[in-house]
Amino acid sequence: MTFDPSYKEQGLKSVGTRPLRPDGVDKVTGRARYGADFNMPGQLVGRVLRSPHAHARIVRIDTSQAEALKGVKAVVTAADLPDQSNGDAATFAVLDNCMARKKAMYDGHAVAAVAAIDASVAKAALKLIVVEYEVLPHVVDVDVAMAADAPVLDETVFTTGVEPAPKTPSNVANRSEFGHGDVEAGFAKADMIVERNYKTEQTHQGYIEPHACVANCNSDGTADLWVCTQGPFVYRQVCADLLGLDVSKLRVTSSEIGGGFGGKTHVWAEPVALALSRKAGRPVKLVMTREEVFRASGPTSATSIDVKIGAKKDGTITAAEATLRYTSGPYAGMWAELGAMTSFACYDLENVKTVGWEVVVNRPKVAAYRAPSAPMAAFAIESAVDELAHKIGMDAVDFRIKNAASDGSKSSYGPVYGPIGIGPTLEAAKSHPHMSAPLGENQGRGMACGFWFNFGGQTCVDLNIGADGTVTIAVGTVDVGGSRASLSLITAEELGIPYENVKAIVADTSSLGYNDMTDGSRGTFSSSMAAISAARNAIQVMRERAATMWDISVDDIIWEDGHAKAVGATHDNLAPLSVADIAAEAGNTGGPIAGHSELVADGAGVSFGTHICDVEVDPETGSTRVVRYTVIQDAGKAVHPDYVEGQYQGGAVQGIGWALNEEYVYGADGRLQNPGFLDYRIPVCSDLPMIDTQILEIPNPNHPYGVRGVGETSIVPPLAAVANAVSNAVDVRMFHIPVSPPRILAALNAQAKG
């Protein structure tokens, strides 16, 4: 039966309700098992030795003394993870990032690792490893790294995407360009133009659970990996590639995950743990310290962005242009490209051009962080849009409404939009009571919009019906924040049975077909699509079984309200059969009843949000408090509204942290100065007000219930919303995120000096 994923309006019974999540009790009693909560017999403790230099050639590594220490069972270096990338630069980058080969590329880059009988022996062993470095000049700043006289990190990097191709290597890995129309002609028509440079600093996802895994390589070539990850199937593939294992012989089990936000879509120490286990012949548990998480796992890009926008007096934007420079760590990425794509996605523009530059620097390899690359671009664009509205004397919301993209608009990155939520979220913001609430002294209000693509991708679900008629669905997308509840709701809806009769579990890589990661806000969107398809397949089987039980044609049986019902005048005396009735007879009608689905979930509907923020700035200290905050976002259809609100609130607060406080601080020596939660300060409970949410539902035409991804967009507007609020509070534009107290005071002083 071909699966039709298109949206159909219907009365929904389960979807949209707020039942208790299935993993709740485990998590409030301390019984849920996360990455570090698993042990194996004979397990060793793994630890990693990291470079103290931002950029250094590794002249020599002597591990002999460490190997000789009593209790040390294995020491590995790059030699134990030989290069099997066959010239594939992306695979090589992952390998080199896991364990440095010729050069250490950033402070914290792994150079060796040990496995020992306990943590103190492992620690002592690290001290006995001798690494001789030749320290090289380093560069961490994006604009400095692009300059002609910057130290070149990698002699094999020649900028791609430019004509003619450069003959000398540089730190600029790639140029990308998007847009349409003629921006020069557009600017010529403008009555007012704003042209600015904006900067944002590097931040970390800040998940509270450090990376953790238990690796076990057996002598027969099989291996197991228990790990906190957003993508067990992807980890399996990457680890198998790097270690030369057969994919099917490596079984990856995802633990409960203590936050990821994109940072657990990439492998870090897992291949090293497997290499240690292979060498030691015993299971190895490897847990990163918080310092290692900051120094060596994925932060975002730091950016420098030029924006130019022109508009007519009536508020029509005539042209918009942005040049975006993003750091990607020591290896090429596609982070500026994503920034360039998302920059002007909220607006319907006749003339638009964006250019992205990928820049390598001596910082950790950049990883995805919730709507990766979009928040920085949105900060720049939404700041300029705000300033332009102000300059032509138009209300900031009205100005955006006038230029908002809608159904049929050609987006700045190419595709033509279907039904979208940017206009409706702006209208909702305009009429929201927050917009007209009075402000106190030293307070300012800001607003901003945000966009994220949302992804679908490869998905596989198994649905099994138990002998009592209750249902298990096994999914391959890791539950990062309530998706088992959402997927159970959707399965219950489609089958027409109560939520309580469905239990969703996350399967390991040997028990289910391949699934892409939980990223791109795809978890609930794509797995629910597969769950609906699997449920429809199971319904087909149940109709056939009912036909056998009744000895009538399957064509005379419909599925309604969780029951097989016979239709037509000849059968109307047959009492409907429930799932339990049919399941009880399964042994006599053809065996166990299941539904399976594998598909590529296409058509993830794009997502838009508008945020409103009030801040109070202390003019003496520059310290800023968010005093009121409202998130308005299109969910398509909110499957479990509590967890949709939770995504809105959580993303907003991460964005507030990014806007106000969070940043990687490097010393002149290129070493990270603040690798801990004390000095890298994420928002705490007492920093914040309640975060109001408003869920809009503009159905995604490509999902049976209209669902869109909801996880990421909420982090996109806050940087600009907060900065615009601060600018309005102190009457000075802010161009550099985070708008920390020193930056605000500097801006105030500069203004006072005129």
Added chain:
Amino acid sequence: MTSIAVSTTINGDDVEFLCNADETLLDVLRNRLGLMGAKEGCGTGDCGACSTIMDGRVVCSCLVLGAETQGREIETIEGMSEGQDLHPLQAKFIEHAALQCGICTPGFLMAAKALLAAHPDPSEEEIRFWLAGNLCRCTGYDKIVRAVQGAAAEMRGAKT
């Protein structure tokens, strides 16, 4: 290293263990006693994921040495429910969707329990400041504060 013998009380039960001088209470709970509800988010007292209650006060168990717990009363997340009956805070956390990934939840529950013992009717501000030592990266704290308010109301109701 010579081990130290320690006698203490954990969740009302007498417990004896051996530990090294440099082992933290968190290490002892997780690695020696199999009580893995307390989590290590930082190991430096900055995240509160390891929060436990010692003699009625919330402590970061990563900052307490195992040997220091001699003769003390320790409460951990594993002792919060009474058999199958969840503590009102636990029930309200689930009901209010106050957890997403849940790694911070045991720590928040311990801190909130100590808060409600001291202030049965806390203001929102009191809740926010009592919980300021516990980091949550997922929720934005809104639903956590509401869950604590809900539990406080229920517990006050249960008392009168």
